[in-house]
Amino acid sequence: MNEYLKGNYELDAKIEETADAEDSTDEFERKALSRLGGSICFVSKKKLIWNGDQADGAGQKDR
């Protein structure tokens, strides 16, 4: 983008590009989305019940 936005003047102040704006937008979206989430997690492609590595409650494989 910078190569298209060249001016014919110099600024005294040095403007540093940061990721803050994007980060804060992401953060806002994530917070907003979290209010729409469920009451319990879902973990994709894992067993429906897991009781430690040795004692396997349902004997299922990971999905």
Next chain:
Amino acid sequence: MELGRRIARALEAATFDRVADVGLANAERNRPRITRSVLELAETPLGAGESALVVGAGPSLVRRRSLERLRASGWAGTIVATDGALGACLRAGVVPHVVVSVDPHPERIVRWFGDPRLTAPSTDDYFRRQEMDPAHRRDEIGANRALVDLVDAFGRKIKVAAATSAAPTVVERCEQAGMDLYWWNPMYDDYDRPGSISRRLWEMNHLPCLNGGGNVGTAAWVLTHAALGKTRVGLIGVDLGYAPGTPYAQTQYYPELVAMLGDRHPEAFVHTKNPVTGEVWFADPAYHWFREVFLEMAAEADCETYNCTEGGLLFGPGIRPAPLEAFLSTVPARGPAADKDDRHG
């Protein structure tokens, strides 16, 4: 892709953000009260046979009079209710064998068990606004008072499958009503990954971790076959959607959707025709995600799943639609003596 479906795709991570911190804090606070694993529930007296009925709090419960029909049938199988459906069950004269509770919300969920401390309408309009239990919408205080009495009267006959994430207020209320608690952990993340929260939790309390599928109805279905070992599981009131004609303002996530999307909030609702009834039901992004997840889990589950809701949005591979009476007829009815002993009304 529709806005609602797009939002739904982000809800797996969003749900973790919503519940992980408070769920883990509750697990720590509940720790001194944990004496039994949910796996011990399968060894306790439940209903007859290998069939169980999971009762959710969806609108079909009232529309189809599912509980009244269940009560009239004298069905002898195991009944597993979600916390949100407990009041409807007891009012209909159905005392479930097990109630499942998972939501870590500090104030709301205790109301499903009757909150003895509630003396004036709450500033939180959740129960007046939402569609899950119409009794609370009509008369918040009166419905709560009646539920306190019912849970106090029948609590000793009901076992609670409590997630360690459950709010301590719920745990205290259940204990006060004489309910026996059996515990499990919600699965928060992949237990095979380094630093897994699920694994850390298991190492702390050695309780089984259940993959909850986003909501208490799906968690109750998982528990019924994966922990109780039931091989034929029927569903009533598990609609994962809103009935035709429900105002958007009466849906569960309405304030959040308006805050997030403003005037575009109607675009977040996904409308789908039920192939059995021909009705067009609709889902918000959360319910749409719950449905997608349920179908993914059903494809791998070690049970036959019969959808007896006669409505809603839960249909697809792994789900067998069935009229309620057809499912109930597979288990012999209870004798009159047992009925008098265990049910009321």
